Amino acid sequence: MAANRLRIAVLFGGRSAEHDVSMLSATNVMRALAPAKYDAVPIFVSREGKW
Helix, strand or coil: CCCCCEEEEEEEECCCCCHHHHHHHHHHHHHHCCCCCEEEEEEEECCCCCC
16 A cells, blocks of 8 residues: 555445445445545445345
């Protein structure tokens, strides 16, 4: 990670009925973040709630 980039977590998935929507939203967020400014770390949560 470059010293000037902010590391952020993008949590998605989960036990909600919105699981699939969350996955699509996370994809869009990851694409929209400027890689020069952010080091995005995707964190998936399964339908069973496992990280």
